[in-house]
Amino acid sequence: MVTVKLNDFNLEQIADSGQCFRMNKISDNEYFLIAFGKCLKISALSKDEFAFDCSKKDFDTIWKDYFDLDTDYSLYKNSVDKNDIFLQEAIKYGYGIRILRQELWETTISFIISQRKSIPAIKSAIESLSASFGSPIYYKDEVFYAFPTPKQLAISSLEELSKHGLGYRDKYIHQLSNNVSSGEFDLDKAKNLNYDDAFKFLTSIYGIGTKIANCIALFSLHKIEAFPIDVWIKRILEDEYNNNFDISRYDGYAGILQQYMFYYARSREYSKIQKNK
DNA sequence: TGCCAGGCTTCAC
DNA sequence: GTGAAGCATGGC
Known part of the structure; x- marks a missing residue:
């Protein structure tokens, strides 16, 4: 302890x-x-x-x-x-947020799953994949499952994969798992690249576009200049900033502020304020 | 029950 | 390069 x-x-x-x-x-x-x-x-x-x-x-x-x-x-x-009321509220509301440094493979697959899915649905798909293909972890008389490795995912057929709530993303995951598992594609190369090159490298992958590449860059590679724009952030940029948010003010670390924005935008507190407007 | 979700590929222009 | 259509499925 x-x-x-x-x-x-x-x-x-x-x-x-x-x-x-x-x-x-x-x-x-x-x-x-x-x-x-x-x-x-x-x-x-x-x-x-x-x-x-x-x-x-x-x-x-x-x-x-x-x-x-x-x-x-x-x-x-x-x-x-100090005059940015929304962002001031957001950093107060999510004061304890950290930008995690997560494993590259798990983060990559998790965010491929995330596209056009709600967070609870993403979680259940990841748990389902882990329980079926991941290695057991024995912890205090209970068994849990690690996130499956590329090899563990590559063993399964596209049909098997599709049983885990992946929807149309099954083919993206199937292809990437096989390419990484065989050594044909070296995902770990991303770890040695700067943000621009990592972004190009990640978006070259089938199923990964602008938003997901930025999430991987931010939440795994810790490129804190990455600024993922999803439906929530898009709404905020429209509603709160009239599409005029000056990202250059936070040059080099805007991704961290993006995370406060995201967390606050999804909160009950913020939706209450929106209703009363 | 219908709507929406940490978007992407494909194709037309 | 930009814009629109189509996409599978779960959770609320």
Whole structure:
């Protein structure tokens, strides 16, 4: 067990921020996460104190990096335009959001699944794939399943894959799994590229366009200049900024602010305000 | 029950 | 290069 004090860190906000799909609430103040072939339980002891149920070694070598704990998010928040009421509200509402550094393969497949799907539907498709093709993880007398590797996914036929709620995306996943598994396509090359080259590299993949490439760049490669525009962000840019949002003000890290926008836009608080307008 | 979801490919122009 | 059609399926 590792207990740490953390600022700008909130489990619920991270779990519900739409960047990860296997972090879930299990009780009041407790969240459960599967990543890197491991299970992790995290408890909020107070607003700024957290218990990670793992070894000190795993915390230092995996989870500290995963949750981007060495970054001071107050610097980003303080840079926000004081006159930008929407963004000020958004950073206040989602104060504890972190941009995760997730595994490249899992993030790539997860966001291919995500297109034109709701977050609950994405989650259930990922759980279904993991339970059917992933390796078991034994944790406190229970069994969970890791996200399947390229080889594990490549074994299954297109027909088998299509049983997991993937819809028309099954063929994208089938092709990429086979190309990566055979060594024909080296996805890990993306890790050594700058944002522009990583974007070109990712959009060359069948089934990955502008938005998904930006999500992978932001949520796995940690290219925080990436600014994914989905239906929610598109609405915000129209409704709140009259399609005139000055992204250049946040040159180099706009993706982080995008995430506060996304989280706030989907909240009940924001929809209440919209109704009263 | 119908509508919408962290969009993409394809094809016409 | 831009714009529109078509897309599979689950969750609310």
